[in-house]
Amino acid sequence: MTEIVKYGAAILIILGALLSLITTIGIIRLPDTYTRSHAASKSATLGIMFILTGALLFFWAEKGYISARLVLGIVFVFITSPVAGHLISRAAYYTNVPLWEKTVQDDLKMKKEASSVQTVETKQKMPQHS
Amino acid sequence: MSFQILLNFVIAFVWMFLNNSRAGITFVIGYILGILILFILRRFFSERFYLGRVYAVVKLLFIFLRELFKSNIAVIQDVLKPKLDIQPCIFALPITVKREWEITVLANLITLTPGTLVVDISDDNALLYIHAMNINDVDETIDDIKNTFEKAIMEVSRL
Numbered sequence: 433m434t435e436i437v438k439y440g441a442a443i444l445i446i447l448g449a450l451l452s453l454i455t456t457i458g459i460i461r462l463p464d465t466y467t468r469s470h471a472a473s474k475s476a477t478l479g480i481m482f483i484l485t486g487a488l489l490f491f492w493a494e495k496g497y498i499s500a501r502l503v504l505g506i507v508f509v510f511i512t513s514p515v516a517g518h519l520i521s522r523a524a525y526y527t528n529v530p531l532w533e534k535t536v537q538d539d540l541k542m543k544k545e546a547s548s549v550q551t552v553e554t555k556q557k558m559p560q561h562s
Numbered sequence: 563m564s565f566q567i568l569l570n571f572v573i574a575f576v577w578m579f580l581n582n583s584r585a586g587i588t589f590v591i592g593y594i595l596g597i598l599i600l601f602i603l604r605r606f607f608s609e610r611f612y613l614g615r616v617y618a619v620v621k622l623l624f625i626f627l628r629e630l631f632k633s634n635i636a637v638i639q640d641v642l643k644p645k646l647d648i649q650p651c652i653f654a655l656p657i658t659v660k661r662e663w664e665i666t667v668l669a670n671l672i673t674l675t676p677g678t679l680v681v682d683i684s685d686d687n688a689l690l691y692i693h694a695m696n697i698n699d700v701d702e703t704i705d706d707i708k709n710t711f712e713k714a715i716m717e718v719s720r721l
Contacts, residue, residue, distance in 0.1 A: 451634065451638075454637075454638055454641055454642065457641055457642070458637065458640075458641035461641060461646065462641070462646075462648075463646070464650075466650065466679065466681070466693045467648065467650055467695065469679060470637060470677070470679050470693075470695060471637055471641060473673060473674075473679065474630070474633045474634055474637050474673075474674065475634055475637050475638070477630065477674070478630055478631070478634045510626075511670075514669075514670045514673035514674055515670065517673055517679060518669065518673055518679070518680050518681070521679060521681050521693065522681055522682055525681055525682065531650065531652075532650055
């Protein structure tokens with residue numbers, strides 16, 4: 433039984449390492465910030481989760497010790513990394529990082545233009561108020 | 563929901579006092595008895611029986627995991643394909659969920675779905691702006707999100 437669990441842990445860790453490698457390849461190959469953020473926010477999450485789960489299983493089989501911190505780590509990575517991907521891509525969009533030239537459709541442009549017009553108007557109004 | 567859980571704990575503690583025992587097993591027995599009592603008295607609460615909601619949360623968690631696996635397979639396919647034939651786009655998705663935590667969970671789910679990434683939320687919380695890897699399957703993605711995720715989230719928040 434412990435042998436089987438150990439092999440399972442080994443397979444999980446190898447899978448996680450492979451996923452992290454593929455994330456890296458994706459970050460090099462994909463053309464712009466947003467598509468790179470796709471690769472980084474998905475594959476890296478699952479890769480790290482696999483590696484941590486593998487470590488958890490290994491120490492359970494080898495030492496009979498279940499580390500609660502590893503479980504917490506898995507949960508934290510799972511919750512926080514999509515938010516990080518969202519924030520990075522949003523910050524990139526509002527600081528005018530260009531989309532890839534083959535991008536076909538951009539619904540967000542209208543909202544951004546509307547908000548930038550608004551800020552310009554308020555900036556023009558500011559001196560009158562003061 | 564939290565009130566019913568609290569009540570269930572109180573019943574379990576009362577059971578421990580009645581038995582004059584501090585063992586964990588007594589607590590478990592008392593908790594199961596409490597579930598039975600709350601189930602019998604479920605129509606006196608304004609909300610529905612709380613285990614139904616717990617079941618919905620567990621289902622949502624499994625949807626999360628399933629989508630994570632699917633999206634990883636999709637990303638691997640896109641990245642390792644010899645020819646890069648992606649067609650990115652940003653599209654707007656109208657959403658029906660209203661409360662902030664529901665929108666957050668929905669946005670996280672969409673970010674973990676194959677080929678989609680939430681970029682922004684409109685000011686009136688009615689539209690999600692989503693960056694998609696491939697424009698071809700945008701309509702399909704919208705249907706998917708509507709039918710599975712929003713439904714699962716509404717199942718959790720339903721009274």
